[in-house]
Amino acid sequence: MNYHSHQDSSVKASFSDALLASLAPGGGLWMPDALPKYSPNETARLGAMSFADCAAELAANFVDEKFTAADLKNICRDAYNFPVPMVTLAGETLDPALAPDAEDFVLELFHGPTLAFKDFAARFMGRAASHIMGKTKQRRTILVATSGDTGGAIGDAFLDQEGIKVFILFPKGGVSKVQEQQLTTMGNTRSNVKAIAVDGSFDDCQQLVKQAFGNNALCEEHDLMSANSINVGRVIPQSFYYFWTSLQAKAAYPSRPLVYAIPSGNLGNLTGGLIAKQMGAPINRFVIGNNANDPFVDYLSTGEYTPRPSVPTLSNAMDIGRPNNFPRILALHGEDYTEVTKVCWGASFSDEETERHIRRVHTETGYVMCPHTAVGHLAMEKFAEDVSDPFTRITVGTAHPAKFADSVERILHTDIPLPEPLAKAMRKKKRMHVMSPTLDALSEYLAKHA
Numbered sequence: 491m492n493y494h495s496h497q498d499s500s501v502k503a504s505f506s507d508a509l510l511a512s513l514a515p516g517g518g519l520w521m522p523d524a525l526p527k528y529s530p531n532e533t534a535r536l537g538a539m540s541f542a543d544c545a546a547e548l549a550a551n552f553v554d555e556k557f558t559a560a561d562l563k564n565i566c567r568d569a570y571n572f573p574v575p576m577v578t579l580a581g582e583t584l585d586p587a588l589a590p591d592a593e594d595f596v597l598e599l600f601h602g603p604t605l606a607f608k609d610f611a612a613r614f615m616g617r618a619a620s621h622i623m624g625k626t627k628q629r630r631t632i633l634v635a636t637s638g639d640t641g642g643a644i645g646d647a648f649l650d651q652e653g654i655k656v657f658i659l660f661p662k663g664g665v666s667k668v669q670e671q672q673l674t675t676m677g678n679t680r681s682n683v684k685a686i687a688v689d690g691s692f693d694d695c696q697q698l699v700k701q702a703f704g705n706n707a708l709c710e711e712h713d714l715m716s717a718n719s720i721n722v723g724r725v726i727p728q729s730f731y732y733f734w735t736s737l738q739a740k741a742a743y744p745s746r747p748l749v750y751a752i753p754s755g756n757l758g759n760l761t762g763g764l765i766a767k768q769m770g771a772p773i774n775r776f777v778i779g780n781n782a783n784d785p786f787v788d789y790l791s792t793g794e795y796t797p798r799p800s801v802p803t804l805s806n807a808m809d810i811g812r813p814n815n816f817p818r819i820l821a822l823h824g825e826d827y828t829e830v831t832k833v834c835w836g837a838s839f840s841d842e843e844t845e846r847h848i849r850r851v852h853t854e855t856g857y858v859m860c861p862h863t864a865v866g867h868l869a870m871e872k873f874a875e876d877v878s879d880p881f882t883r884i885t886v887g888t889a890h891p892a893k894f895a896d897s898v899e900r901i902l903h904t905d906i907p908l909p910e911p912l913a914k915a916m917r918k919k920k921r922m923h924v925m926s927p928t929l930d931a932l933s934e935y936l937a938k939h940a
C-alpha cells in the first residue's frame with residue numbers, strides 16, 4: 491500500500507515513511523491510495539478470528555515490505571492483550587441467546603492500560619514504529635498534543651522505547667484531575683516521556699505542534715514525529731475495532747441494521763470507522779455526538795464547515811474547535827457533502843444535558859458512563875427517535891468513567907473506584923513544565939530536553 495498527500499496525490503510515501511514523517515511535505519495528511527474491500531465470505535472468516543489476529547490480517551493491507559504477516563501477528567497479539575467487550579447498560583454481553591431483544595450496547599474500548607480507546611492505536615503505532623526503526627539507531631522526538639487521553643496512551647506505548655523521546659503538550663487546567671495525574675507521572679525523573687502544560691487551549695497545543703512541523707530547522711534538528719491522529723499510523727488501527735466488532739454484532743443480530751455512535755473531537759475515531767465501512771464492515775450509519783465544540787455537527791446540518799476557538803466543557807477530551815481529520819473525511823467521500831451525510835448524522839449536547847443523561851442512565855440501569863460516552867449515547871437516543879424499525883445500536887465507550895472521577899462523582903454523588911493503573915498514577919508525584927503557547931518557548935525547551 492502506498493500513501494499520498496490529501497493536498498497533492500502525486501506526493502507519495504510508503505507506510506513506514508508516512509508513519510515516521512507524520513505529515514506530507516507542505517503539511518498534507520497522508521491517505522491510503524486505495525482501501526481493500528472484503529467480500530461477505532472473507533469478512534465471515536475475519537469475524538471468526540480473535541480481535542488481535544483479525545487486526546493483524548487487516549494491517550497487512552496497509553503496511554509495506556518491512557512487515558511480514560508474522561511480524562504483524564506478533565505486534566497485534568502483543569498490543570491487544572485486553573478485552574474488547576460490547577455490553578448492554580444492564581451488563582448483558584453481546585449474546586442473542588442471553589439477550590435476544592437487546593439493542594443498545596456500549597462498545598467498551600477502555601480496557602487497555604491507560605483506560606481509553608487511544609490505547610488501540612497507540613500500542614499498534616508504538617510497536618510498528620519500533621519495528622521500522624529496528625536496529626538502525628534512528629532517533630525520533632514525538633510531539634503529541636492532548637486534550638486528555640491521547641497523551642497518556644502515547645506516553646505509555648512509547649515509554650522507555652530506545653531512540654524515542656515523547657513530549658506531551660496538554661492545556662493547563664484543561665484536562666481532568668486524573669488525566670493530569672496520568673500525563674505527568676510517566677516513568678521516573680529520567681523518563682523519555684515529558685509533560686508540558688501549555689498556557690492555552692488544546693487547539694493552541696495542536697497549533698504549536700503543527701507550527702513545529704512547519705519549521706524545517708526544528709524538524710531536522712530533532713527528527714520530529716507526531717503521534718496525533720494527523721499521523722496515518724494512528725488512524726489505520728482505529729479502523730480495526732470497528733471492523734471486528736461490527737462482524738460480531740452482525741453475527742449476533744443478523745437481520746438488524748447496525749449503527750455506531752461516536753463521541754467526537756478530532757474526528758480520528760470516526761475516520762477509523764469510515765475506513766472500516768469502506769473496507770466492507772457491515773455498518774449502516776455513524777451517529778456523531780459533539781459537545782459545545784461542534785463544527786462537524788454544524789457541517790452535517792448546514793454543509794458549512796467553520797472551525798472556531800474551542801470552549802471548555804465537561805467532556806474535555808472533545809474540546810476541539812478545529813478537528814484535524816476533517817479533510818480526511820471529505821477525501822474518503824470524494825469531497826462530496828451529500829456523500830458524507832449519507833453515512834454520518836450528528837447532534838450536539840450541552841454539559842447540562844450530558845450531566846442529566848449520566849444521572850438518568852445510572853438511576854435506571856446502574857451503568858456509569860464517562861461524559862464523552864454519555865454524549866455519544868445521547869446522540870444515539872436522538873437519532874433513534876426518528877427510526878421505527880429495530881436496529882443494533884453501538885455507542886463507542888471512549889474512556890473509563892474513573893478518568894473523570896472528579897466530575898462523575900459530583901454528578902452521581904457516589905464514589906468511583908479507581909482501577910489500579912489510575913490509583914498508581916494518583917500516588918506518584920506530578921512533574922511538568924509549564925510553558926506559554928509559542929514556538930520559541932517550545933524550541934527552547936526541546937533544545938534542552940530533546
Ligand SMILES: N[C@@H](CCOP(=O)(O)O)C(=O)O
Nearest residue numbers: 636637638639640718719756
Ligand atoms: N481527544 C484527544 C485529542 C487529540 O486527538 P488525536 O486523536 O488527534 O490524538 C485527546 O484525548 O488527547
